[in-house]
Amino acid sequence: MATPPRVFHDPALLRSEIRQAQADGKRVGLVPTMGALHPGHLSLVAESQKSCDLTVVTIFVNPTQFAPGEDFTKYPRTLDADLELLSEYDPVWVLVPEVDAMYPPGSTTEVKAPEIAEPLEGTFRPIHFDGVATIVLKLFQVAPADAAFFGQKDFQQVRVIQEMVRDLLVPIEIVRCPIVREADGLAMSSRNRYLSPEEREVALSISRSLNEAAQRIEAGDSNAEVLRDTIEQSLRSAGIGEIDYVSLACPRTLKPVETIEGDVVILVAAKVGTTRLIDNVLVSPPAS
Ligand code: PAF
Numbered sequence: 001m002a003t004p005p006r007v008f009h010d011p012a013l014l015r016s017e018i019r020q021a022q023a024d025g026k027r028v029g030l031v032p033t034m035g036a037l038h039p040g041h042l043s044l045v046a047e048s049q050k051s052c053d054l055t056v057v058t059i060f061v062n063p064t065q066f067a068p069g070e071d072f073t074k075y076p077r078t079l080d081a082d083l084e085l086l087s088e089y090d091p092v093w094v095l096v097p098e099v100d101a102m103y104p105p106g107s108t109t110e111v112k113a114p115e116i117a118e119p120l121e122g123t124f125r126p127i128h129f130d131g132v133a134t135i136v137l138k139l140f141q142v143a144p145a146d147a148a149f150f151g152q153k154d155f156q157q158v159r160v161i162q163e164m165v166r167d168l169l170v171p172i173e174i175v176r177c178p179i180v181r182e183a184d185g186l187a188m189s190s191r192n193r194y195l196s197p198e199e200r201e202v203a204l205s206i207s208r209s210l211n212e213a214a215q216r217i218e219a220g221d222s223n224a225e226v227l228r229d230t231i232e233q234s235l236r237s238a239g240i241g242e243i244d245y246v247s248l249a250c251p252r253t254l255k256p257v258e259t260i261e262g263d264v265v266i267l268v269a270a271k272v273g274t275t276r277l278i279d280n281v282l283v284s285p286p287a288s
Helices: 011-023 039-051 079-089 128-142 152-167 190-194 197-218 224-238
Strands: 006-008 028-033 054-059 092-095 147-151 173-177 242-249 264-272 275-283
Touching (some): 011 028, 011 054, 011 128, 028 128, 039 079, 039 173, 079 092, 128 152, 197 224, 224 264
Parallel strands (some): 028 147, 054 092
Antiparallel strands (some): 242 264
16 A cells, blocks of 8 residues: 655754664665656665665755756656655655755855766766765765665766765765666666657667677677777767767776776766766676
């Protein structure tokens, strides 16, 4: 039976209730989101429920991670639908804070994201990860959970948060959960709803080309440059004009590799129409 989640607007109240739940012996999981929930987010809630007694979902479109000209104002806000989806996952608490509650007027302190934020997304969205690190640290303060669950689709974001937690001694376990895809392979994203039917077809070339490259690596191809060029060509011939990056990189350092000798992550960011999409795949070459 569906049970509406308990909704908090006051971060201080949420924190004291979480502390009480932990004092009562409950393990608490945290799923930070910007709302517009889809099955990818719900898979994080389901993963949290496997190991936690209570899951806290935060819904907050964080202004500081959007640069001027990005989609902050048009980012989908679908609170009623989000709460309805979460009502299938009892027990869930939801924090929906006002901007002033997360950024008290006059506040000037921010987190400088770790070095791992610099390549890839950092090249194209220079302020993005400082904003993400700042809000995620604040969310860890107001929702002092035992574990936090993030999706692999934002691979670099997970690495940024892992490094921040290590560097700033934040006592929370970071769990990376697999990408959830549509039946046709498109990685689920709140931004997919911006795509027209024609653009959606074009967007499929991203997961298709990642998949093909992964298969070639699994079959023994080890030349990263050739694979990179092949992915770029497939994207271009599908009609994608603006490719921010295609990178075959070490999953730990995110530095590009030349020869694939161990696990590799292939990351793509590209614009389909005006919608910027990211996707990635983690691949292991055959054992030598
Ligand atoms: O991945 C997201 O939705 C956001 O970057 C996050 C982690 C909720 C921070 O605003």
